[in-house]
Amino acid sequence: xxxxxxxxxxxxxxxxxxxxxxxxxxxxxxxxxxxxxxxxxxxxxxxxxxxxxxxxxxxxxxxxxxxxxxxxxxxxxxxxxxxxxxxxxxxxxxxxxxxxxxxxxxxxxxxxxxxxxxxxxxxxxxxxxxxxxxxxxxxxxxxxxxxxxxxxxxxxxxxxxxxxxxxxxxxxxxxxxxxxxxxxxxxxxxxxxxxxxxxxxxxxxxxxxxxxxxxxxxxxxxxxxxxxxxxxxxxxxxxxxxxxxxxxxxxxxxxxxxxxxxxxxxxxxxxxxxxxxxxxxxxxxxxxxxxxxxxxxxxxxxxxxxxxxxxxxxxxxxxxxxxxxxxxxxxxxxxxxxxxxxxxxxxxxxxxxxxxxxxxxxxxxxxxxxxxxxxxxxxxxxxxxxxxxxxxxxxxxxxxxxxxxxxxxxxxxxxxxxxxxxxxxxxxxxxxxxx
Ligand SMILES: [Zn+2]
Numbered sequence: 001x002x003x004x005x006x007x008x009x010x011x012x013x014x015x016x017x018x019x020x021x022x023x024x025x026x027x028x029x030x031x032x033x034x035x036x037x038x039x040x041x042x043x044x045x046x047x048x049x050x051x052x053x054x055x056x057x058x059x060x061x062x063x064x065x066x067x068x069x070x071x072x073x074x075x076x077x078x079x080x081x082x083x084x085x086x087x088x089x090x091x092x093x094x095x096x097x098x099x100x101x102x103x104x105x106x107x108x109x110x111x112x113x114x115x116x117x118x119x120x121x122x123x124x125x126x127x128x129x130x131x132x133x134x135x136x137x138x139x140x141x142x143x144x145x146x147x148x149x150x151x152x153x154x155x156x157x158x159x160x161x162x163x164x165x166x167x168x169x170x171x172x173x174x175x176x177x178x179x180x181x182x183x184x185x186x187x188x189x190x191x192x193x194x195x196x197x198x199x200x201x202x203x204x205x206x207x208x209x210x211x212x213x214x215x216x217x218x219x220x221x222x223x224x225x226x227x228x229x230x231x232x233x234x235x236x237x238x239x240x241x242x243x244x245x246x247x248x249x250x251x252x253x254x255x256x257x258x259x260x261x262x263x264x265x266x267x268x269x270x271x272x273x274x275x276x277x278x279x280x281x282x283x284x285x286x287x288x289x290x291x292x293x294x295x296x297x298x299x300x301x302x303x304x305x306x307x308x309x310x311x312x313x314x315x316x317x318x319x320x321x322x323x324x325x326x327x328x329x330x331x332x333x334x335x336x337x338x339x340x341x342x343x344x345x346x347x348x349x350x351x352x353x354x355x356x357x358x359x360x361x362x363x364x365x366x367x368x369x370x371x372x373x374x375x376x377x378x379x380x381x382x383x384x385x386x387x388x389x390x391x392x393x394x395x396x397x398x399x400x401x402x403x404x405x406x407x408x409x410x411x412x413x414x415x416x417x418x419x420x421x422x423x424x425x426x427x428x429x430x431x432x433x434x435x
Contacts, residue, residue, distance in 0.1 A: 003317050036050060069287065072106060079109070085109075085295050091111055091112045093110075117264055125249075125250040129213060130156070135186070139197075140167070140216070175197065187209055188215060189215070190216050191219045199355055200377060202231075205230075218305070226352075237250075238258070243301060243303070244288060248288070262320065266291055270284050284306070288303065307327060337367060354388070360373060362425045363425075371404045371406065374407065376407065
């Protein structure tokens with residue numbers, strides 16, 4: 001097994017001695033102090049937010065773990081107050097739709113220097129699975145300057161890997177044709193879209209695809225198992241979000257969790273209720289601090305993602321930490337009654353194992369009723385699938401739930417929704433409260 005290429009990358013970037021975890025922590029701590037100093041001088045938000053943190057009061061990473069968090073809502077309310085450079089120095093602005101009720105949008109800013117650091121990370125991260133003999137198809141948005149597909153293409157070009165950026169999956173026949181014509185052997189894409197494609201175009205998949213990288217959303221185990229089983233190809237996952245500068249971490253050949261972009265990010269796992277750090281091996285919320293960002297550094301940013309640090313060394317032999325695969329988002333853990341939760345993750349594991357299903361939506365109508373709308377590519381399977389899904393759900397959760405499984409009439413296999421929106425459980429109880 002090959003050691004993660006991120007190790008050499010981090011050692012070179014940070015100039016620490018190879019294998020020295022203590023020196024890496026010292027590098028990160030030094031960068032944290034520099035970042036705090038920089039944002040207090042340049043960002044209106046942090047000037048106020050960190051006002052009470054005096055100079056020289058943070059003398060260790062433990063001290064740092066006591067300073068206040070930054071929340072997604074802080075960015076939604078006032079994105080420009082995070083900006084640390086004049087607006088004319090911003091080379092890319094990403095606007096993300098949010099669940100905010102006031103129509104606020106989350107804006108994120110990057111300079112060219114920020115984008116180049118992401119290209120650098122992608123360049124080394126992709127070496128976990130590709131080399132110059134591969135032909136990669138990128139099923140991620142890539143038309144605009146600084147988009148994720150654009151940065152990935154630049155990174156692959158630096159390593160001499162040939163790549164085609166198609167954009168999000170919209171036309172299955174077109175993608176099939178590209179795979180054949182360009183002799184593609186590796187796909188990078190959104191998990192649910194790659195799964196649909198593999199189900200509907202299994203011939204070309206079987207014939208051509210030798211490895212996969214899934215990105216932009218957490219990946220249910222059922223999905224990985226199916227892809228392994230049907231196509232016998234390794235499934236790598238990448239963890240990242242726009243706030244991280246797209247890239248955050250990528251799996252090595254052990255396929256057992258991500259090694260992180262530790263030259264540019266400091267990652268913590270905290271208890272989402274108390275805010276206190278949790279032990280390695282224990283699940284909590286991912287929080288990160290940017291170490292090298294120019295336009296819009298973030299300090300202790302709450303991601304809403306659930307994961308744990310591994311408490312064992314990675315079989316690839318690196319000294320770097322391993323973040324176990326993200327298990328979903330906090331908001332997709334819906335409390336049915338005190339202490340009893342309905343999780344999207346569990347629904348995914350149950351529903352996505354039916355290969356007839358191309359997508360589904362979950363709506364919690366009230367504390368007793370869950371409505372599922374499933375899209376099938378073989379409608380004759382509906383009665384059987386419907387029965388099995390409701391039985392399995394009722395057996396799985398420790399509370400009684402009236403499950404209604406409806407057929408989605410609109411979604412046809414060849415009209416996939418061209419969307420980067422993450423799936424979620426719509427909780428009607430909450431929406432009624434907000435009215
Ligand atoms: Zn590893």
